[in-house]
Amino acid sequence: MIARLARAFETLHRLRFGHIRTRLAVLYTGLFAIAMLAVGIVGQVMIERHAQSSVRAELVTSGSVFDRIRALRASSLADSADVLARDFGFRAAVASGDQATILSALANLRQRVGVPYAFVVTQDGDVIGGASETLRRTVGTIPYKLAAGRHDATVTSGRAVYRVVVSPILAPTEIGWVVFAVPLDEGEMQALEKLSAIPLTATILRHDGTGWVPATGGLRLPAGAVDRFMGADGSHQDRPALIRTSEGSAIALARPLASTSDRPEAMLLLTYPLAKALAPYRSLQIGIVLSGLIGLILVLWGSDRLAGSIARPIVALDDAARALEEGSRAEVTVIGHDEIGRLAVSFNRMSAGIVERENRIAHLAFHDTLTGLPNRVLFRQQLDAALGRAVRLGEQVAVLCLDLDGFKIVNDSFGHPTGDALLRVVGEIVSARATDGIVARLSGDEFAIVLPRFEGDRPRALAQSIIDAFREPVMVSGHSILTGCSIGIAVAPGDGDDPSGLLKNADLALYRAKQDGRGVFRFFEPGLDAAARRRRQIELDLREALHKGQFRLDYQPIFDLKADRICGFEALMRWDHPTRGLVSPVEFIPVAEESGLIVAMGEWALHEACREAQRWPEDMRIAVNVSAIQFRNSGFANIVVQALSRSGLDPRRLEIEITESVFLEGSGPTLDLLHRLRALGIRIALDDFGTGYSSLSYLRSFPFDKIKIDRSFVAPIAGDASAAAIVRAIVDLAGAFHMETTAEGVEDPEQLAALRSQGCSSIQGYLFSRPLTVEGVRKLLQDQGMKRTPELDPVPIERVFAEPPKPLSAPLQAAGR
């Protein structure tokens, strides 16, 4: 039973419930139902036991009472018989066989005592008295069968059962017997039943030779039902027991009724149906079941309420956790101070923490930590959204790409913290002006603005206002920094309708703005795109060219005006593209510089020039252009030394031409390098002087060996007085610093004459010679000496070399260092 309960409990536990509330309710109700069931079972067992035991007790009592009644009746009958048997006259009648007298006496006795049958049995076995023959025969044998000392017996006669009482007629010896026979019939049984406190049923059973059968009443018994009370072996039980009857179970008690022999022929069976015994308890049973049901409903209701009150905060937590999982902010109401209350507090704290962290992460993911502005990702999203709406509503969207000019110089000069601070200030300045747009920092010093739904000329006005804002120095970390910015603008839908295209085009426009001299803004034009494509193609081709050796050097002679002879050549890079033919350096050099390929190309050119120059006469110099990028490359000095040592060229025959741009990103390291090269004996020429900044401070800071006057001054020299004045000033300046001058792009004799008159040291140009191939140079050099240009005035060539070598320290001193 216990095991079975435990198993049920286990099953209950294993059931899967979607809700704590259901689980608790089912658990409590189940437990209560089990308890109630146990109470009910115990109650039922107790009731049955109690009912049975009280009925049994009653049966036992009734049995005893009946025994007594029977005994009393027996003795009363015996007394009556005795009275008759002892009557002198009766004895005389019997002794004399006076039948009439005997019969009248018996009739008188029957009436007086109230017995249906009375007989006199004589010693001869004659039976005197009226009854059926069967009964008379039975009665006639009884006195002889009855053991000494016994006066009554219960016997069967036919199907009937009789109680017989025998009294001897003594005169003074036995001369006969008075015998009473009382049928144990329905009436007798009803009389007995009335004596009992409980409405039991009394039945006489007779033994018909095979088993016990009821002789009275309507009771029907299955075969063997009462064998337990009187077995075939004579065993007999006088305790009440439960038997089966045709009307169901009954509690029964049997009293064997002594016959003339040892074996009873009849039994008195007292029965009480179990159902009747339980009837008084029916109301109790109904009460138990009803109260159990009411209790069950109460427990179901109560446990559901209790479970609800327990589960409600948990359900709230569950819902909140789910909401949190789905990403929304979730708070639960804190109820009570128990574990669940504390859990709610913790949950709220956790939830708040998660939300805060999420916000931070989201902010980090979409914002630039330095400026706090949206980053590229968020910018792309905003641009996407703006474009989507613009397409729907037919609006325009502008993208402005903004890049600081010379930010690297700021970073290098003032340090990164200052650079960062500058970026922050820039962010603020731009944001302050682009209130109608979204400002983002894309990378480094690159910012971008989305202008959705603008009207009229707003992009232009915005760009101009930003550029204007940077005309004044800004104060950053105590430094007054002047920085410019360039802006490229692309407008959707005309300049592209997807974010990438629009941004790319704005970038191209920015590039153009940078190219066009910085501090300006440019709108995107379709040509820009084509140019950019061409640049990308060139860059690709350049790599291949470098690999496949498509470059060559041409050499343009430099004519020494004083010596009146060729004093050297300037090496010029030529690219013979296999399909496009000769590509202009103007076209590919900037690309090479931007892509960094210039470093490798420059290295190749240096080697090639030195190698070739080595074949020339020893008084021929070779001038090689070095790009600022190449020059700033850390390995440049080594490359020069390597080129010299590989070719075996005298360093003094090598002239490196640099432009002012090498000084753009700080002059300190540049000067160091220049001095190191100079120490090797290499000559340094300042190229394209007069364009760009032409800061005189450079001339002061380094003693260049030569200044090359840009062709833009040379070309108009003959007719334009101002140009001539500039050339003269440059030549005079160079002279003051003991520097040579070379005029580029001399194309006619008038220019030559003007230059010569102004004291220019040497010239280059078509007038004298176009750039020559290697073979052309060799041929020219062979011809040198015997043939001189007739238009040129003879100038002693020794003059160039007659001048003593310049001391290294002199220019430095001259520069005031």
Next chain:
Amino acid sequence: MLRTIALLGGFLLAGTAAAGTVTVQVRGANGAPIADAVVMVVSPHAPAGPIHFPWPNVVKQQNISFQPHVLIAPVGADVTFPNMDNVRHHVYSFSKPKKFELKLYGHEDKRTVTFDKPGVVAIGCNIHDQMSGFIVVVDTPYAAKTDASGRAVISNVPDGAATLKVWSPAIRAPDNQTAQSLNVAGSVSQVVTTP
């Protein structure tokens, strides 16, 4: 007629010299000796003439009982019933050989009844149910009661075939009597086991 036979027996007894003693031991079915049983030998050689027993034909009522309990009386004997008690008795008998009734009589009062037929006469007192007695009326001179050990000795029984009868209330047989043949030749001992 019986008296004639008895007289004839007495004559025969006197006339013949050959006679013996019959000793009878009476036992019950359980082997226990039966006292106060009456043993009778009916012999054809018995002498005729009146029969006399050595005991008086008296049944006293003494201590609310009959003394003796069993009296053997010859046919025709006058048996007296003296009342020795201080109470009255009402002696009666419904037995066939002799029905009589001696209505209430008192102390020292004496009544006499003549028993003229052989047979057993059960006597009782109508006042005192417990009083019971028997008078065995015999027509043979050879009769005796067994003693406490169940033994009876009858002497002077003439030799020859005879019938041995035993009567006792304890014998469960018709008339409480058994009978068997007996050949008397001098002294004879016989054990009778009653049914």
